Amino acid sequence: MSDDGSKPPSDAGADAAPSSGADGAPASSGPAGGGAAEEAPVGAAPASGTGATPGDKQPSAGGTGAEEGAAGASAGAASEDPPAASATKSSAAAGDKKVKSSEKPKSGEKAPSRTGASKSSVKSTGSGRKRGAGATLENARIGFLGAGKLVEAIVKGLVGHAKVAPGRIYVSSKSGRSLDGFKQNGCVVTKRNYDLFAKLDCDVVFVAVHGHVIRELFKLGGTRPVALTTNYIPNQRHPLYLLSLVGGIPLTDLKQTLLNPDHPDKYKLEAHRVMLNASVAYGLGLGALDIEPDSKKCATVVRDVLTSVAKLEYFPETTMDAVCALGGNGLAFVHYFISALSDGGFKMGMPKVVAVKMATKTLQSAAACLLESGKHPSDLRDACTSPSGPAIYGLHLLESKDTASGLAAAVEGAFKRVRELVESK
Ligand SMILES: NC(=O)c1ccc[n+]([C@@H]2O[C@H](COP(=O)([O-])OP(=O)(O)OC[C@H]3O[C@@H](n4cnc5c(N)ncnc54)[C@H](OP(=O)(O)O)[C@@H]3O)[C@@H](O)[C@H]2O)c1
Structure with missing residues (x-):
């Protein structure tokens, strides 16, 4: 146990040789079919041997954490634990099956094939998914933590203009109030933010909650903020790109609500502050990113996802609140x-x-x-x-x-x- 009573981080999964595939995709990685995730939000933890470590429990100081919508709501640790790594074969298989159906392109959409990634950087998972450093606009799983107006606009732009298959778009929100529209449009929805990083295994996750949600987690926590995802997000071997749209919150603070503080450097994660204005809904947005979009430092998938709906400019993170106010x-x-x-x-x-x-x-x-x-x-x-x-x-x-x-x-x-x-x- 860590001194705050949270579970000690387990690195076993991260360091163990993956049993199949080896790119670190959680074994239960198949997202449920459109809209199914909130009904069966369990099985989120990556199975052992996949290279992913289940997220560690949040500090106890904050009570039940941010995911009241999770099964068990404000219940104690048992219901909030990441589902056991021992997800049954049948549920994993069912998950995989659902992946296929949810990722079927709808008319006019690009097929969500993972094969668009460069061969050299892509490894295959046991479930047949291909990924690695090579996630692209054509195959990336794109998550949204928060389901408000801005997310609605971005998803509209991604689906309507960038032709991203809605089955590759994953949306979580606390109450689930605003998830229906996304579900009806074929996106996968869940009330558990954690699912985006584990079961649904997203490559890119936009965080689009209001700043006070994050600040509140600091107030609730003792020496550490309460986790936004109930349990700290799992380590993943494939890169995870976290794009924060959260106004008024520096990335360092946001990361504290997601990453296990005992080993924050073990994550293969890149976090950026992003601004996107509502014109993204028409594929004509204005966007800002805290890294030069044309530089080699900017991951292709990040650049491609953002530029598919917006013209992108570079602004330092410290100026992003002013950029949001103006742009x-x-x-x-x-x-x-x-x-x-x-x-x-x-x-x-x-x-x-x-x-x-x-x-x-x-x-x-x-x-x-x-x-x-x-x-x-x-x-x-x-x-x-x-x-x-x-x-x-x-x-x-x-x-x-x-x-x-x-x-x-x-x-x-x-x-x-x-x-x-x-x-x-
Ligand atoms: N960068 C930009 O260009 C730009 C532009 C506009 C807005 N923003 C920023 O984007 C963020 C969202 O803005 P918005 O206009 O989309 O807000 P909004 O319409 O009020 O939506 C907020 C969303 O956050 C969800 N939420 C609240 N607490 C949550 C939690 N603990 N876990 C998961 N989801 C939670 C809400 O879900 P429930 O309904 O279930 O509570 C709701 O779907 C804000 O930080 C805002 O400052 C940025």
Whole structure:
């Protein structure tokens, strides 16, 4: 036992020679068919000999942890333990069977074959899955911890625009309230966050809960935060890419709620802060990543998943909250601005639909010119303003209405609100 009463980490699985396949995919790795996981959330632990170590129990200080939706809810350790490594053959087999059915591409989707990965880096699992360093957009299992509006937008973009088969998308949320829509669309859902890392064996996991959820785990814990996944996530031999969308929470804090503190360096895990705005739903998002997306340091699967729905920019992690306020929430402000601009046209007698289209295209052409020329907006503003002409009269009116400071304050307000929400709940 560790001094906080949690189970000692077991490295046996990690170090043992895999009995089959050897890439470390949990033996019970087959996800249930669409939507089945929340009904049978057990069997999550990787079986021994697969190279994966079951996640260790969370510190006891925090009571029952973050996964109330797990079988047994607030029950004690027994129901929250990762399911025994001794998952029966039949359940493993059933899992595998379900993998096949859940991964069947629906019409118009790319087949979720693992063979897209480069041969040299891919090993085969006993269950026939191929993976390794070579997870790709075409074969990766993509998980979402949290099932809110942003996840809805990302999944919509991945399925509708990047043609990712919904059977390769795995979504967990605490209450399960918002899982129905994902399930109906063919995604695999679960109320246990832990499943994403164990039974469902995701390659890429987006964390998309609110910051206060993470902060709360620190408040509940004693010397260590309570685990977000009830039990610390298992070691996996294939790389795991953790992409945090969580506003106001540094990666170091997030990792403390997921990784076993007794051996945090044993994980084959890369964690990044990410910003994606809601335009990802249309495959036209703006994204930010805390690593240069074009560099060799950025894993191909991370780059490909993100760029399949968004144009990606590099920003250091420390600036990510500001980036979210401007590039994420700013999207709402831009829509507000377009709506206001079109109201002007409407007021002057244009049909509403025409006015909205015109305002949108005006914004599009301004944005394109800025990007093309690399100039500052005030330079381009001057270029389209003539002496004593209508544009300067309009601009002066805008200034008298505090439009500029209002827009800047909106970004500042969004930035501060994230911090406020993290601390206040
Ligand atoms: N980076 C960006 O561009 C960007 C943009 C917008 C938002 N965000 C960030 O993304 C996060 C989510 O935003 P959102 O707008 O999608 O929020 P939202 O719609 O309020 O959804 C939050 C989700 O978190 C789930 N949740 C809460 N506690 C959980 C737990 N312990 N385990 C698993 N799931 C849990 C909720 O599930 P239940 O319904 O079951 O409680 C819900 O599905 C926030 O941190 C936000 O700041 C980032």
